[in-house]
Amino acid sequence: MRYLPLTADDRRAMLRTIDVPGIDALFRDVPKEAVVGRDAFAALPDHQGELEVERTLSRMAAQNVPAGSVPFFLGAGAYRHHVPASVDHLIQRSEFLTSYTPYQPEVAQGTLQYLFEFQTQVALLTGMEVANASLYDGSTATAEAVLMAQRLTRRPKAVLSGGLHPHYAATVQTLASLGGKVVRAPAEPGRAEDLAGLIDEETACLVVQSPDVFGLIRDLKPVADAAHAKGALLIAVVTEAVSLGLIEAPGAMGADIVAAEGQSIGNGLNFGGPYVGLFATREKFVRQMPGRLSGETVDAGGKRGYVLTLSTREQHIRREKATSNICTNSGLCCLAFTIHLALLGGEGFSRLARQNHARATTLADRLSGIKGVSLVTPQFFNEFTLKLPKPADSVVDALAARGILGGVPGLRLWPDHAEMRDLLIVAATETSSEEDCDAFVNALAEVVS
Amino acid sequence: MRYLPLTADDRRAMLRTIDVPGIDALFRDVPKEAVVGRDAFAALPDHQGELEVERTLSRMAAQNVPAGSVPFFLGAGAYRHHVPASVDHLIQRSEFLTSYTPYQPEVAQGTLQYLFEFQTQVALLTGMEVANASLYDGSTATAEAVLMAQRLTRRPKAVLSGGLHPHYAATVQTLASLGGKVVRAPAEPGRAEDLAGLIDEETACLVVQSPDVFGLIRDLKPVADAAHAKGALLIAVVTEAVSLGLIEAPGAMGADIVAAEGQSIGNGLNFGGPYVGLFATREKFVRQMPGRLSGETVDAGGKRGYVLTLSTREQHIRREKATSNICTNSGLCCLAFTIHLALLGGEGFSRLARQNHARATTLADRLSGIKGVSLVTPQFFNEFTLKLPKPADSVVDALAARGILGGVPGLRLWPDHAEMRDLLIVAATETSSEEDCDAFVNALAEVVS
């Protein structure tokens, strides 16, 4: 087996050194009846060469329609952007790819410095004071934010906007209702619902996504004021990080915690994962923050360096009193995020955001010009919602049959909500070419007519 | 422009330091009339982003039929083998990919050591005493070998076997006839022609390829003896390096110089280049050998290290008296070769060779079983020649129309030789799957019937 460096001779010699008759002796603590043979795994094949494995997996891969191979307009929490070739090249450097969490800082400055740079970038994008070195993804980051708010306010209730991505809401509900209470406002596509009424003395936090799941850009200022007036915190959620290049930063609108999905910068679609959770907050809350932190310090020679810090918040030190149970996070996805953003820089990032918005507005105008199709979201960044004259899921299937991936139908996200039946959530990015948009417009016109 | 780090301010500041009014002043040695403006290149576009360039080039790439996407059986000097993923990953390490020829050995030990390992591997494969650090490809290596033989023997004439790849023969002819004479024996498909008769006191060398261009395995011993008897040298040519895992090494059969194509180990098809020329000979000839050499030495601290050596043979020292004009060679392709061969090892290399031969023999039996089709080459490694009942080029086109790349027609290599019209040269490697072979056999049966 190509990955195993020990030869039969090596194994024999090692057993001699250990002074046991055979390998079984090393497993003597395992109850005999629990030891099984090859037959127990009869359903599984023996080892195979690269060529064979590559054939099998390539065949599976060929049964999917890659986003890049067709006109593609899906978003709803995962976005297709062009990632410069140097990003994927750099994250595959052995020293990044095959290293562990930087527990030994003297030989992990590479990782620690990029995490420090990542934290800074996230703080700048979100307009917050501090950010951590990543959580799993946007949905789990949102859940952690709610738990943190419950700890900070010592209040049980979390109020979720109806514009919050339903997968995020479900994730929050699963976790935050264990020790508290979760109230979900009904979804009102294209409207910023009035949440103030739902806040009371019990309320730990308000969770509002902007752009929301329908694409609507929300003004967080009023909700922040409403929350703060009642001693509650505002948690702002962002699923399309690129929007922060054009839209006001949540921090500037009064958010206390920002939980975001970082996938759309530097990371591919990957059928849903791995992604990278961004988490930023106010400096005063840092000791209640979940996740790893890279901090600046000096070495014995006086040189600047970085280390994992404030670990007294973490499970490996505080155990059941930790702020979170997270250990492995999204390290390499942070790196991709950091490199892509370093390449973009301030100028590139805002150009990218403008280009996305421009593409989306043009497309929205053309699509909503189709008879029977109307635009549900008056304001949006690169994603908007349409009302169709037919059930959106069947329309999407019809489009797919024509070789077009034309958005996310409402029922896919709200399976039990008939009122979402005719809604189609459409995203356009810099990767949606003129021709792609033409194809989409023409196909949709056909399908709905 | 993303690749240019100087800002407008930087440029101004630098011009100030240089103390010139503007960039034009730096080009003052260029005659005014020779300076052109943007309009002189009106036919060329302005700079473009990655996304746009990737679109354009991907569209061009999509207009070709990749070998891996269809049943594929071409050889004739370039072979499709499975290259382990780690090879392409490693050769892209910045320190290998973006370094120059190792002129400063103290910071180029990585390159110098793998070249030393490469030289050793080539010597072992060919059964020769020494090998150089690569030439451009097999054809130019063959030409260099003839020139070297002319220098060593001080004789003008080179005799080329008719089994030598015609592109190689043409390359040799172009170069070796400048200062000497080149005699090409006619091609006799499937037969080892008698070359002894062509050797005389004028003859510097005999050039024999095995397996020859038709796939026939040649016994070099008799030709070596014949050559040596007349004071000439035998140059053995190998276009499929994998064959050396199963077939006797040229060195063991009396070859004085071995010139080979290394592409089939570690390197892709790349539509003809870059490839890697292998060049090995006897120790006593080393000072007449072309190309770079990495040699062992020690550093000031007594540690073992490697340097480029015997450079008194080379153009940068000897100028018009150099053994060759070669400078840039095939560095990175050597690395791919070295890594792939390191992964294979002795055991893997001979297994690979046996597997290739097994595939080819089975396929040859099945194809020559087709009515009207006969096997021209009784002995072969992984490539053989068939005689078809129809012109091979039209058959190949018909196969291509059926989505099968079914070999190289004789006329493609010998455009002016009608006698080659019905010959088809077919190669099979470990990448030719059962299904691929079935598809080929069935399709050919149809097409020739």
Place this chain on the structure above:
Amino acid sequence: MTMNTMGRPTAVETMEVPEVRTISGDRGLDHEEPLLFELGRKDMCGVDIPDSKLSDARLNGLRRKEAVGLPGLSEPEVVRHFVRLSRMNYAIDAGLYPLGSCTMKHNPRLNEKMARLPGFGDVHPLQPEQTVQGALALIAELMRWLTTLTGMPAVAMSPKAGAHGELCGLLTIRAAMESRGEQRRRILVPSSAHGTNPATAALAGFAVDEVPAEPNGHVDADALERMLGNDVAAIMLTNPNTCGLFERRTREMADAAHKVGAYFYCDGANFNAIAGRVRPGDLGVDAMHINLHKTFSTPHGGGGPGAGPVVLSAALAPFAPLPLLVHDEKGFRLIESPGDAPPNTKPFGRMCAFHGQMGMFVRALSYMQSHGADGIRQASEDAVLAANYILASLKDTLSAPFEGPCMHEALFDDHFLEGTGVTTLDFAKAMIDEGYHPMTMYFPLVVHGAMLIEPTESESKESLDRFIRVMAGLAIEAKSGHKERFVGAPYLAPRRRLDETRAARKPVLRWTAKAAKE
């Protein structure tokens, strides 16, 4: 000195090595590297994106007022920046990485290549199911491997890492309890457990009771049985445990737990010691997470991402979270709402958006298919063999708290350093000078100055022998009083020892223009 006509010396002058202080601050191939924010310039950009002018009509008056403040760099500068940073890291690819419990084994590049096939890497989680049948088939195939290897009937695929898998497992248990109308709130966790275990239990709303360890490193099964009661929701054991030992009395403890109606959660982080030889399902396990980034070698990437699928017993299977993957005549389908869930199932909720770490799934399956069932077993045996080889070779020079044989990792303590003035930390830092990444230090907590060494199956005997020679040599140097080699170590790494106390006292967690000016 002899020179040629171009004034080039033709011989080397050898002389003593002076202490070289460089002007640049760089040293040979070791470059210092500033922060991105210290390198960037305003008008520079590493991408070429056409500018699009646009109206604010659709921005709800919320166009960003202040610039984000990101530095501008060209592509060459960005590439150089990260290449230089990378060169300050230790990696498996560069050397033995004996970080106990972390399983730093070889990461095959084939897996990276497969994960990047457009058919896997470039598909959206919400694409119509008919356009992702191959991706769903891959998940199903991986589920088949995981359930077969563990001997468990079901597996939940969405957890994003081990700790997330623990949470998923405990929430499944909680749901099962509640469906029985029970509200049990206690979970028994051994003192040797990894920090994520108690942390997860607390997160899931349970009270954690610590089960003591026996002097031999095993969980005190008697104590555990005494602590069991019908208020106990589950026992949470790690097997093989964090001392690198297989819990002999697992089955017993499982039965005892089941007897009082509690469930058995097994931390499967160390599954790599027994995969292919032992099926947790045969040991009475009800739920166990598998760190694909350990046992099945998806790269750790400096801290992630990983994946933590949780295998479940028949008793817990019905409560697995959404989404569920089913197969029927129409092919593979994802069930995303409780409403659509199969009859006798009660999904407890959702662990995260979408359906798990696909990128890791591809890598793990590629790894499994490459090894095959035979190779997976061999890998486990080799991992255990290597650990025992180290234990046997070093137990007399260093000090081992527990008798062998061990499983996949060898545990040492700092007893052998007593009186030397050298600590486990110092010893670890001296290993860095020797070109080795240190083992896991100070974990598990049940032994003093713990050194947990996990060589994995990826090291050759030559490599292990070399490591053993160096470790023994260091131990001897420590004992013979060469304290300074240790206390000030590392001396030869990109940085000398870093001040963690200072970092925590007044945390600097980001770059700011203001601080930079000062």
Place this chain on the structure above:
Amino acid sequence: MTMNTMGRPTAVETMEVPEVRTISGDRGLDHEEPLLFELGRKDMCGVDIPDSKLSDARLNGLRRKEAVGLPGLSEPEVVRHFVRLSRMNYAIDAGLYPLGSCTMKHNPRLNEKMARLPGFGDVHPLQPEQTVQGALALIAELMRWLTTLTGMPAVAMSPKAGAHGELCGLLTIRAAMESRGEQRRRILVPSSAHGTNPATAALAGFAVDEVPAEPNGHVDADALERMLGNDVAAIMLTNPNTCGLFERRTREMADAAHKVGAYFYCDGANFNAIAGRVRPGDLGVDAMHINLHKTFSTPHGGGGPGAGPVVLSAALAPFAPLPLLVHDEKGFRLIESPGDAPPNTKPFGRMCAFHGQMGMFVRALSYMQSHGADGIRQASEDAVLAANYILASLKDTLSAPFEGPCMHEALFDDHFLEGTGVTTLDFAKAMIDEGYHPMTMYFPLVVHGAMLIEPTESESKESLDRFIRVMAGLAIEAKSGHKERFVGAPYLAPRRRLDETRAARKPVLRWTAKAAKE
């Protein structure tokens, strides 16, 4: 020392740095690495290939008798071996690489990605033409860029590097001569020429006459004109020349050559200084090779591969070698035999098998399209600007043999080192300690102890300023007598100075089992 309960120190001890000798021989992240042949074992294999038993029936009795003798390693060992080797190399990606005449500019990864598209990387050179129309179209498009940028009517694409391009150019000239029934055998080459020029001329069967240089670094045009005669086949000039200067009197020399019926071969290795601003076609050039691996940034890969297409004047175009690429109603076609060549063409033969360095073509076109005509001009200007910035900043601290302005590279000599006991070589090795790859040394031969510095357009001003600071600093140290810093340098690289004399005296060019035993 304060410790926590696990015996972990909570504060750092600072102390003086002792000279650390390691047991392993490795030092921190710097690992020593044996040869593959010293690592391998007989029964090991880094690939999994099923064994196939077979008969020798078809082997003509020539089955290999002795084992090849290759070492066996597992994949993890192979990966580690080459990763470690790589870490001993300097690279553009890691730092400024001012190797004059070699043009070490940024190598965009986009180009690597494009070259690996299966449509380019996985096509066979002899596939039916209808299955490679895109590949042929790419070559045609690259030809269009090259001819447009150079202002020349034709280009031969098959040469595999610059020297191969020189050969192609001279053979074209030879063929043109012979078609005129002439047998001219002399070629005029300046003393400052790169070694490949005279070597190529000799290879092509010409006698080389050296043209002297003027004190100002330019070719002595008057001497050249005097040497011209109707036995001269061609003049072979490099422009910009190897001193980094633009030959002011090129046009004159071209005309003079043409007047006597000779051709003008231009070495285009330095085209990167003028691309987008000057068209060699406007200077009377008849043939010029272009190093795609210099001007158009295909990676040097530690010595290759490269590509050396040759642009040709109308007078030489008909003699271009096979294959020829033509386009007609059926699309693109390759002409592979003289028989099929278009009427008024007489291909002189073949440079090599197949049709050139496709992999480099893709990279070069990707680079050109990314830069565009505007970016290519800007790149040339930035390269020239950077070189002049270095010349202006250092000419007073170091010594420059020629007045500025220069083109893309700045030439210095060792005058400033006179009496210091420090040579150009010593100075270069000290640069290594400072973290820089040395410039080109002892070339061109026309100045003593030459230091040829080519910064390229890929460096930021900050990077150039830093380099200038260090170079000036070193010059001052040398002048102020710190000889040992130089004469023994490098001290901080993976190796100290290597003994090249010893290597050449008794060459060891390969590993052998026998030598290993001794």
